[in-house]
Amino acid sequence: MSQFDLSGKIALVTGASYGIGFAIAKAFSRAGATIVFNDIRQELVDRGLAAYEAEGIKAHGYVCDVTDEGAVNALVKKIEEEIGVIDILVNNAGIIKRIPMCKMTAEEFRQVVDVDLNAPFIVAKAVIPSMIQKGHGKIINICSMMSELGRETVSAYAAAKGGLKMLTRNIASEYGAYNIQCNGIGPGYIATPQTAPLREIQPDGSRHPFDQFIIAKTPAARWGTPEDLGGPAVFLASEASDFVNGHILYVDGGILAYIGKQP
8 A cells, every 4th residue: 555545534625616626525525534624605515526426526515714723623523523533633714904004994904814714723722632532643734835925015915824834733742642644735826716817918928927936936947836835744744744744845946945946
């Protein structure tokens, strides 16, 4: 059996109706895992179920607001009753608000921190007791390059993702003795429908200015794809990473290692 085989494992990927979470869940399924996901509204869950079905994947979708501790506890209990104990958790659900700090309200700041930091705490806390009883568990937090770097207009997101990096390390510290590994993945700039406008060719045939900026900052000289995250996620979810704990794996094409091209 391959060290990367996930057969018999149950994986909960939050917010995985589309995008990065969907790509990670697909990779898990191809490695043999049973996929469970949630989203905040039924129409998003239905959209996700249809997308998984189109890929030939039988996924289990639930409506749940991951910032609501009671709802999360009920979700985990329901999954355990209907499918089984969660072996792998990916805290993928997240939001970003691009607002200059001095124009951002405290309420907007709290909302980002609630989804991007408090929710991973809530969901991890809900699954850890059963992982302890089972004798193993894998938790993967979707961090960000903003776990390391600042940038204009993302004060709340950077604060939350920096906090998520340290929550990752603390879960590893607190529960490593129970054979639970908690690591993070920090995606670089990923080509998704949400970032498509930033990659549109301009009327004069040139790249969008932000696209030029990213290409110049990335040694790989391209945007990542959601599929680029699948292999690293399978590694961190599998027995191959049993002695990797508290690590943030940046899947960024080398951006964090590179000062960028001289203008």
